[in-house]
Amino acid sequence: MKDQADGYVTADGRQIGPVVMEMKNITLRFGGVEAIKDISLDIREGEIRAIIGPNGAGKSSMLNVISGFYVPQDGEVWYKGSRRAAMKPFQVAQQGIARTFQNIALFEGMSVLDNVMTGRLTHMETGLFWQSLWKGKAEREETANREVAEKIIDFLEIQAIRKTPVSRLSYGLKKRVELARALAAEPSILLLDEPMAGMNVEEKEDMSRFILDVNDEFGTTIVLIEHDMGVVMDLSDRVVVMDYGKKIGDGTPHEVRNNQDVIDAYLGVAHDD
């Protein structure tokens, strides 16, 4: 069913579109260590795509390749139908790929609202001159972007802490603010690096709900790395499994769960009982 080039409809009725990003034969080395070995994978429009694997499997490296933080030695990245040249992370962000970090990277000294507003930077076009005068287009642009930011703050239910400096927030809330900042960019692809790491059960449930809502409401394509298998199997449409830098499985949660290689490498314990 998912082989159809134009997309397909999931069991719960969501429309999954054509392939928006394709990684072809990516190899990434750090000195003599191969973090990613010849991996190919595709990401379809509107889907929730998970990357799983044991610690050190190369999941975060993969995400960093997609977001431009690492440049692979071999392989091609195709985005929206054309091959992406090697580019800086900020250029990737300007192309509509937003991300969060495993170890939260927020602007600690700024308020929540300011943090979310930085997510709008790629949508602001006025030059230095008009910005400095703060008249005309610059002012209108600020207002329009502020509205988007406020909408996302509402959506993620962080209105109460809008003006609070980020450094004062709890870990769980910081993760949510980081998601808000990434969402504010209205990205075509949203990359989440362990969005639920270190959270308690309640916070995990909240975050899962937000991820599903974001995908549902805005139709955002989401690529996420997560360790909690329950969460991954519940959330994602398709799952890539990595181990020691190699891809050992790729498919729906059901397919992956029954893939012998995956069971051996990663889910072996669950299989035994």
Add this chain to the structure above:
Amino acid sequence: MPEQLAFALEVTANGLMAGVLYALVALGFVLIYKASGIFNYAQGVMALFAALTLAGIIDGQVPFSHLINAVLGTDVHHFGWHVPAFLAILLTMVVMIALAYAVQRLVFRHLVGQEPIILFMATIGLAYFLEGVGDLMWGSDIKSMDVGLPQGINAWIDETTFEAFGYGFFIDNLDIVASIIAALLVIGLVMFAQYTKQGRAMRAVADDHQAALSVGVSLNFIWILVWSLAGFVALVAGIMWGTKSGVQFSLSLIALKALPVLMLGGFTSIPGAIVGGLIIGVGEKLFEFLIGAPFLGGATENWFAYMLALIFLVFRPQGLFGEKIIERV
């Protein structure tokens, strides 16, 4: 009103105005340090270079004339025109932006991720290089700077205070204008950082490089921007001090006065630079007036600021407004 108190008031007013200028120089340091972690030793020389360039352009000097004459055997020195001050300031700003671009492109872009001490060493090199280039471009003779700022005693203040206290305050018009301009500049910079797109990006870069990249901010662009802003601040400082005491090498030494200001206010805080500048400006003048001149034989202004900075280093190394230094184990 007793004469002593009137004296003290006059000294305080003068101190406040000197303080605003210290703050202005310190601000140049803070801008660059916050955004890139570079302590720019060359800030003072940048002020000198900006002042030299401005004076040279106004005067219609041919840049690099000595070099040109030596190589080509010609004898050109002046274009024979005088550029209006306003236009000359704009042209100088273009030169400072070009300098910012060159510094970022040729030096610091290649040193990203290096130890702070290496970045610091690079700025020392930059300071001497700029000093040389300034001489080569515009010659090493002392120039006067005249962009039309008013100078001389302010008659109105003199008369008013004479009527009120029976003692006329001596306050220089230039100091008044300088402190108003500096105050406006500081307010403008704070508003720029707070409310504009580029300002927000600037604060983002100052806070976290990775996160800034992830929201689409080009670090290179922001670094060029902060070096340009620091160049602008240096230009304003250069105009003020150049008008006051001529454009000459000693102008670059005002940067040394900014160091105690930074230690007092904290290297990362714009309000800190302002408050620190005011405290040192008023402090050194009052100390000289109350303690230095009567009991210590005078000339305390030269070292008071550094002594205060030393005391701060011992008891509050992060300064008044700096980020607290916490080592987590």
